[in-house]
Amino acid sequence: MSVDWVREVFRHLDNILSLCHAVAVYREKLQTNLIPLIVADVYELAGGFRRAGEGIARTVGQTQARWQVLSAASDMPKTVPQIARRLGVSRQNVQHIAEALVGASLARFVDNPDHRRSPHLVLTGEGQTTLATLTRAARRHHQALARSLEGLDLVALRQDIRAVLAALESRPSVSEGKEACDD
Secondary structure, three states: OOHHHHHHHHHHHHHHHHHHHHHHHHHHHHHHHHHHHHHHHHHHHHHHHHHHHHHHHHHOOOOHHHHHHHHHOOOOOEEHHHHHHHHOOOHHHHHHHHHHHHHOOOEEEEOOOOOOOOOEEEEOHHHHHHHHHHHHHHHHHHHHHHHHOOOOOHHHHHHHHHHHHHHHHHOOOHHHOOOOOOO
16 A cells, blocks of 8 residues: 555545535534524514414404413413413513403402412403313314415424424523624
């Protein structure tokens, strides 16, 4: 085996490694550049779901916001701040909606043994019936949407969305000033 042959092999290996590195750098830049596009798509998708939800809620004499609060409070007693955190909206916004739901006899405030000044919001029987009616109306819409998405792997899509959410949750909060800015 000649020394020239070994040098030639190493030169090719160096070229291959350089190419692999270039591909990895390109892939990372592509991934990074896709994030703002995905964010924009998610906002657009959320807006589309909100508009559809408003239409569905209107058929039952409700609003999308009321529907969301009814749904968030339906599984177990929650405080207004807990509901706000779950929905990703302000406590004041949820407080206003909760008071409207109480005024419409769809929910009521009950004592919270863990926090005297932050009662739990629970649905009344009428609130549960309204939520069930909203859920049935939404199911028809969801069935039609699922039919129009035939061919997409919705299970994988949901898993991917949950993975993105988990990645976001695991990162330091930008608002806390812990996020590094790399330009």
